[in-house]
Amino acid sequence: MSDVLAVRGLSVSVRDTALVSDVDLTVGAGERVGLIGESGSGKSLTALSILGLLPEDVHATGSVRLEGVDHELIGADERRMSRVRGHDIAMVFQEPMTALNPTMRVGDQLAESMLIHKTRTKPAARTAAADLIERVQLPAGTLRAYPHQLSGGQRQRVVLALALANDPALLICDEPTTALDVTVQALVLDLIVRGVLERSSALLFITHDLAVVATVCERVLVMYGGRVVESGPVSEVFTRPRHRYTEGLLAASDLETRSRRLTTIPGNVPPAGQFPSGCVFRTRCAYATAVCEQTPPWSGAETEGFACHHPAGGTDA
Numbered sequence: 303m304s305d306v307l308a309v310r311g312l313s314v315s316v317r318d319t320a321l322v323s324d325v326d327l328t329v330g331a332g333e334r335v336g337l338i339g340e341s342g343s344g345k346s347l348t349a350l351s352i353l354g355l356l357p358e359d360v361h362a363t364g365s366v367r368l369e370g371v372d373h374e375l376i377g378a379d380e381r382r383m384s385r386v387r388g389h390d391i392a393m394v395f396q397e398p399m400t401a402l403n404p405t406m407r408v409g410d411q412l413a414e415s416m417l418i419h420k421t422r423t424k425p426a427a428r429t430a431a432a433d434l435i436e437r438v439q440l441p442a443g444t445l446r447a448y449p450h451q452l453s454g455g456q457r458q459r460v461v462l463a464l465a466l467a468n469d470p471a472l473l474i475c476d477e478p479t480t481a482l483d484v485t486v487q488a489l490v491l492d493l494i495v496r497g498v499l500e501r502s503s504a505l506l507f508i509t510h511d512l513a514v515v516a517t518v519c520e521r522v523l524v525m526y527g528g529r530v531v532e533s534g535p536v537s538e539v540f541t542r543p544r545h546r547y548t549e550g551l552l553a554a555s556d557l558e559t560r561s562r563r564l565t566t567i568p569g570n571v572p573p574a575g576q577f578p579s580g581c582v583f584r585t586r587c588a589y590a591t592a593v594c595e596q597t598p599p600w601s602g603a604e605t606e607g608f609a610c611h612h613p614a615g616g617t618d619a
């Protein structure tokens with residue numbers, strides 16, 4: 303798998319204080335990678351460094367390369383970064399209003415993002431905007447609405463539509479559902495995963511919620527004190543953590559309880575051959591830890607509600 307994003311030796315500091323130290327991170331084409339760690343561990347600064355959005359007094363060194371972009375992102379000027387952001391890399395942050403223009407109708411904002419990056423002609427951008435709104439399960443009338451006329455969950459779905467408008471190679475989500483009502487969290491997660499799967503976009507997903515990572519991501523990196531202390535497939539890191547800090551994170555999390563409330567994300571594809579042939583339910587895998595605590599052999603009653611939405615019809619490919 304080729305790397306869409308390659309971060310090497312990333313360090314971030316403010317004056318003489320190191321905030322992030324020597325982070326290496328790669329995301330392969332179409333891969334979904336989680337970045338977890340307690341508050342203040344450096345997750346957001348890592349994402350902001352990739353996007354070139356660090357505050358003025360905060361400095362990054364190291365290397366950030368993106369497939370298809372022929373220049374280094376660390377130190378790139380704003381003119382170059384504004385071409386990359388919203389085109390090659392898109393982002394969804396916790397607070398949707400920061401990403402939306404309060405004075406513009408939703409449809410105009412969506413169309414504008416495609417016109418600015420010249421990915422659509424004007425008429426095509428209008429059609430694409432309508433399609434994007436439908437894909438995030440909002441009514442067509444949303445196109446004419448202003449952001450303040452929408453709920454938090456609706457706004458975040460508009461931000462997601464905006465982020466996906468130019469089919470980015472990489473989508474970065476930083477706590478995208480934390481501010482949302484629990485009832486819409488699963489829907490927004492579902493839409494994020496569908497959105498990246500449909501485009502074969504890579505996903506870097508930042509959260510402190512381990513159950514969300516277990517549901518959404520294939521691989522995870524654990525940050526502690528500004529460093530990556532552990533990384534690997536979700537199924538390994540969450541079941542056999544090697545670092546004491548990860549053990550603590552898992553012990554302190556309500557993964558088991560929360561996970562039962564999360565729905566399976568349609569389109570999550572278990573690697574072929576990892577499970578018994580014909581098996582439609584998974585246990586202890588990156589895709590099912592969040593939804594299935596059963597062990598084989600399964601009977602109908604045990605598995606009720608734990609259907610795997612394998613695109614090939616619920617059986618191993």
Ligand SMILES: Nc1ncnc2c1ncn2[C@@H]1O[C@H](COP(=O)(O)OP(=O)(O)OP(=O)(O)O)[C@@H](O)[C@H]1O
Binds near residue numbers: 344
């Ligand atoms: N502009 C800044 N000036 C000084 N220190 C900062 C600045 N921005 C962040 N920090 C510090 O850098 C560290 C890492 O911050 P960061 O926002 O990356 O953490 P995080 O892991 O994303 O936390 P959270 O989950 O709470 O968002 C924290 O100790 C934070 O206080």
